[in-house]
Amino acid sequence: MSEGAHHPAAMSPVEQRVAALEALLTERGLVPEGFIEQTIHRYESEIGPMNGARVVARAWADPQYKQRLLADGTAAIAELGFGGAEGDHMVVVENTPAVHNVIVCTLCSCYPWPTLGLPPAWYKDPPYRARMVREPRVLLAEMGCELPEGTEIRVWDSSAEVRYLVLPQRPEGTEGMSEADLAGVVTRDSMIGVARL
Amino acid sequence: MDGIHDLGGMQGFGPVDHAPAEPVFHEPWEGRARALIEVVLGAVRPNGGEFRHAIERMDPGHYLTSSYYEHWLTAAATLAVERGLLTREELEARAGGTFPLSGPVLAPPVTGPGAGPNEPRFHAGDQVRVRDWHPPGHTRCPRYIRGKTGIVVRLDGNYSVPDVEAHGAARRDEPTYSVRFNAAELWSDGQQGVCVHVDLWDSYLEPA
Numbered sequence: 370m371s372e373g374a375h376h377p378a379a380m381s382p383v384e385q386r387v388a389a390l391e392a393l394l395t396e397r398g399l400v401p402e403g404f405i406e407q408t409i410h411r412y413e414s415e416i417g418p419m420n421g422a423r424v425v426a427r428a429w430a431d432p433q434y435k436q437r438l439l440a441d442g443t444a445a446i447a448e449l450g451f452g453g454a455e456g457d458h459m460v461v462v463e464n465t466p467a468v469h470n471v472i473v474c475t476l477c478s479c480y481p482w483p484t485l486g487l488p489p490a491w492y493k494d495p496p497y498r499a500r501m502v503r504e505p506r507v508l509l510a511e512m513g514c515e516l517p518e519g520t521e522i523r524v525w526d527s528s529a530e531v532r533y534l535v536l537p538q539r540p541e542g543t544e545g546m547s548e549a550d551l552a553g554v555v556t557r558d559s560m561i562g563v564a565r566l
Numbered sequence: 567m568d569g570i571h572d573l574g575g576m577q578g579f580g581p582v583d584h585a586p587a588e589p590v591f592h593e594p595w596e597g598r599a600r601a602l603i604e605v606v607l608g609a610v611r612p613n614g615g616e617f618r619h620a621i622e623r624m625d626p627g628h629y630l631t632s633s634y635y636e637h638w639l640t641a642a643a644t645l646a647v648e649r650g651l652l653t654r655e656e657l658e659a660r661a662g663g664t665f666p667l668s669g670p671v672l673a674p675p676v677t678g679p680g681a682g683p684n685e686p687r688f689h690a691g692d693q694v695r696v697r698d699w700h701p702p703g704h705t706r707c708p709r710y711i712r713g714k715t716g717i718v719v720r721l722d723g724n725y726s727v728p729d730v731e732a733h734g735a736a737r738r739d740e741p742t743y744s745v746r747f748n749a750a751e752l753w754s755d756g757q758q759g760v761c762v763h764v765d766l767w768d769s770y771l772e773p774a
Contacts, residue, residue, distance in 0.1 A: 383636050387595045389660030390602050399605050408601035413590045475574030475708050489588040493634040496579035502762045503575045512584050522760045528706050529742045529765035530725050
């Protein structure tokens, strides 16, 4: 039972609906003890962009790994222990000075969970899904990602089984950094492709 | 179905409400809803694509004015009611108010796998046109590319066709492809140096 369920007057309609569903499913014996808390913990702490950042840092530090990553994303990502639902068929697309990649799901919210976690709200909301395929250069600039004129933009709409991860360019000034420090430079937005590092 | 979920290319939405750092769940109810959805899906065991289609069947106004976790909540409750796990009346009685559910399935049930290619009909570099059709059920072929011409850039192997599996027990595996479309082809607005890749099942395509 959620905390708010003890104070129905303070609950919003959607909170009341969640509480209703939770109560009915619990009464039918379908919600194992601790399941909700464990699920929340898993999504908040075990998966997330820190995993993708490790993949990117490894690719920056190890040219052979990068080659494997671009040739077979799923297998190379599995080398670091990441895989599973919404990460079974990974394709990694590489940013270069001439090419910028960005991912979107216009039909729903497909996103590589094992490497990036659950998608941020803006990725799932209508403005991003509607506009990224129609005016990516304008939208990227609005989101703070100004690209040099002439940069080719490749948008990837995740409409089938493949999930995408953008391999950002390694920023200047990171020479000599350890792999762990490199991972600290990588942001979620850079792996979606709405930012450059 | 030509539903509200099929947003690619629609105009008038305004800026993206973007924050570089964002919590996984904005409100405690979102995390609880996320977990309860797994409970419902474990109990009703929907076909592939059926949960997505339950979201697609939401009232368009409700879809656009609710967050993604409310979409998922609505779809999960809809499937729970449709499969007889719960009733709408008990949901509303517990919620102390209305509990909006998705609309009915508009497509007829799919009773057999139907005919489709097992082997890839296309290869990297082939020019293809997307079928210009409007199926009433679940599909993963977005509207904004229908009738448009693109180039196959990648073959991804055979997967179950969502249009079939979302509407019954039948299954048909087909090759899937990543197809590149020039933005100028999609929007007739002269955009240069922009292409959009969409991942598509074989039967969504025809030779061009």
